[in-house]
Amino acid sequence: MYNEQAIIVNKLENGNDLMEKGIIRVENLSAYYGELEVLKNINLEISPNKITAIIGPSGCGKTTLIRCLNRLFETVPRTRFSGKIFYKERDIISYDTTDIRKEIGMVFQRPNPFPTMNIYNNVIAGYKLNGLKLSKLESDQLVEETLKKVALWDEVRDKLYRSSTELSGGQQQRLCIARTIAVRPGVILFDEPCAALDPISTSKIEELMLTLKEDFTIIIVTHNMQQAARVSDFTAFLMAGQLIEFGYTDMIFTSPKDKRTEEYITGRFG
Amino acid sequence: MKIQFDKDLEILGQMLIDMYKKVEELIKLSNKVLFEDDVSRIEEVSKLEDKINYMEVEIDNHCVTLMARHQPTAIDLRFILSVSKMSNHLERIADLGVNVVKSVKYISSNVLKEYIGDMKLISIISNQMVKDAMSAFIEHNTEKARAVCVKDDEVDALHKANFRKFLDEILKSKIDPESGIDMVFISKHFERIADEATNLAEEVVFYVQGKNIKHHLEDKVELH
Numbered sequence: 001m002y003n004e005q006a007i008i009v010n011k012l013e014n015g016n017d018l019m020e021k022g023i024i025r026v027e028n029l030s031a032y033y034g035e036l037e038v039l040k041n042i043n044l045e046i047s048p049n050k051i052t053a054i055i056g057p058s059g060c061g062k063t064t065l066i067r068c069l070n071r072l073f074e075t076v077p078r079t080r081f082s083g084k085i086f087y088k089e090r091d092i093i094s095y096d097t098t099d100i101r102k103e104i105g106m107v108f109q110r111p112n113p114f115p116t117m118n119i120y121n122n123v124i125a126g127y128k129l130n131g132l133k134l135s136k137l138e139s140d141q142l143v144e145e146t147l148k149k150v151a152l153w154d155e156v157r158d159k160l161y162r163s164s165t166e167l168s169g170g171q172q173q174r175l176c177i178a179r180t181i182a183v184r185p186g187v188i189l190f191d192e193p194c195a196a197l198d199p200i201s202t203s204k205i206e207e208l209m210l211t212l213k214e215d216f217t218i219i220i221v222t223h224n225m226q227q228a229a230r231v232s233d234f235t236a237f238l239m240a241g242q243l244i245e246f247g248y249t250d251m252i253f254t255s256p257k258d259k260r261t262e263e264y265i266t267g268r269f270g
Numbered sequence: 271m272k273i274q275f276d277k278d279l280e281i282l283g284q285m286l287i288d289m290y291k292k293v294e295e296l297i298k299l300s301n302k303v304l305f306e307d308d309v310s311r312i313e314e315v316s317k318l319e320d321k322i323n324y325m326e327v328e329i330d331n332h333c334v335t336l337m338a339r340h341q342p343t344a345i346d347l348r349f350i351l352s353v354s355k356m357s358n359h360l361e362r363i364a365d366l367g368v369n370v371v372k373s374v375k376y377i378s379s380n381v382l383k384e385y386i387g388d389m390k391l392i393s394i395i396s397n398q399m400v401k402d403a404m405s406a407f408i409e410h411n412t413e414k415a416r417a418v419c420v421k422d423d424e425v426d427a428l429h430k431a432n433f434r435k436f437l438d439e440i441l442k443s444k445i446d447p448e449s450g451i452d453m454v455f456i457s458k459h460f461e462r463i464a465d466e467a468t469n470l471a472e473e474v475v476f477y478v479q480g481k482n483i484k485h486h487l488e489d490k491v492e493l494h
Binding site: 225226229253254255256261262265266267 | 275341342343344345346347348479480481
């Protein structure tokens with residue numbers, strides 16, 4: 001009934017295979033703040049339409065890593081990186097920065113809807129700010145479709161032209177996710193998206209991520225290991241700028257190969 | 271440092287060892303009843319069984335509490351799961367020891383005297399397997415655990431030989447059928463004790479190495 005070959009094939013059929021070409025491929029990435037090396041020779045492939053969690057102790061380079069992926073890292077003075085990052089097999093350096101940040105969107109720790117815009121305009125902000133014209137019908141359809149996708153439509157349909165700041169923290173975060181997916185990225189980066197939210201809002205965001213991965217590739221940085229265990233398909237463990245272990249989440253959380261991974265996830269350090 | 275959780279895990283491990291000590295005591299008593307015809311120990315066996323059952327429930331409760339409170343992962347998760355299952359296997363071993371004692375009551379004493387030597391070897395090996403499996407747990411010794419699993423075939427062969435012998439004795443009218451069948455039951459109980467010892471050993475490998483070697487699956491598939 002079982003044989004080794006069948007298990008490998010099974011992984012390939014599910015598209016759930018580390019050998020499959022990643023939508024993002026990181027090769028020998030090192031990143032520096034001045035002389036300080038904060039990422040050390042990272043090699044990683046992100047599988048499409050999966051959730052990859054990046055975990056590790058504070059200061060290990062998790063946020064730096066994801067900010068490299070959409071070139072936000074280079075907006076900070078005196079930073080540089082070496083190595084390569086490929087998005088859909090193309091070096092991200094060859095993309096225009098606006099284009100790559102549209103393709104690889106980001107949701108931040110603190111919900112940050114644009115305070116001067118109402119809910120409706122927050123959703124289509126990506127188009128407005130880039131001078132992309134949408135007809136009224138197209139905008140209305142996009143707003144409704146996107147807000148439904150983030151399970152916010154029913155809560156805000158009667159107040160689309162009210163300020164986004166009137167929403168609760170959890171609603172604001174879902175609005176930010178709507179804003180990100182409205183421009184139809186390939187990848188969404190979540191940088192500790194639930195750190196400022198209560199448990200119920202957190203649960204809603206996690207449920208949302210599981211739905212979104214049908215259409216998007218998701219990378220989430222989180223300090224909450226139970227969250228990583230709950231939502232992700234793959235987990236990468238970073239420590240002091242190095243990638244210590246990467247694999248299927250169920251393997252990382254039941255039988256990690258590296259002792260340091262085990263010590264971290266069992267809470268014995270970090 | 272998760273000091274309290276580590277203490278709780280130590281307590282859980284000690285609870286399992288304490289339970290094993292009671293099971294070991296029960297098996298020794300059951301062997302006294304069987305091999306020395308010492309029926310005065312039967313009530314003691316029954317009291318020990320009650321105590322062991324209670325200990326199994328306590329271990330189960332402790333495991334559930336630890337999982338609810340601490341959401342353990344990796345080796346901690348495997349340890350708690352393994353201990354929970356091992357307590358079930360130890361409880362079954364105790365049941366089998368009680369079954370040996372119950373079977374003895376139905377065997378005529380002259381049959382017992384003549385044939386009891388046939389049970390000595392299977393009893394020694396199966397009891398030693400339990401001891402080795404638990405010592406593998408204490409020492410985190412997966413080699414010792416795997417050696418226990420290998421021994422199971424030897425016990426299976428001994429039981430088959432016992433079964434054929436007693437069937438033969440019954441067919442040749444050298445032994446009354448009821449006694450013959452109960453002797454086969456006793457042999458079967460020891461064979462089952464060996465199976466449970468194998469289960470204990472498999473849990474040790476799972477806990478220490480994260481490998482599931484049940485049903486010889488390790489030879490056939492890499493589970494991760």
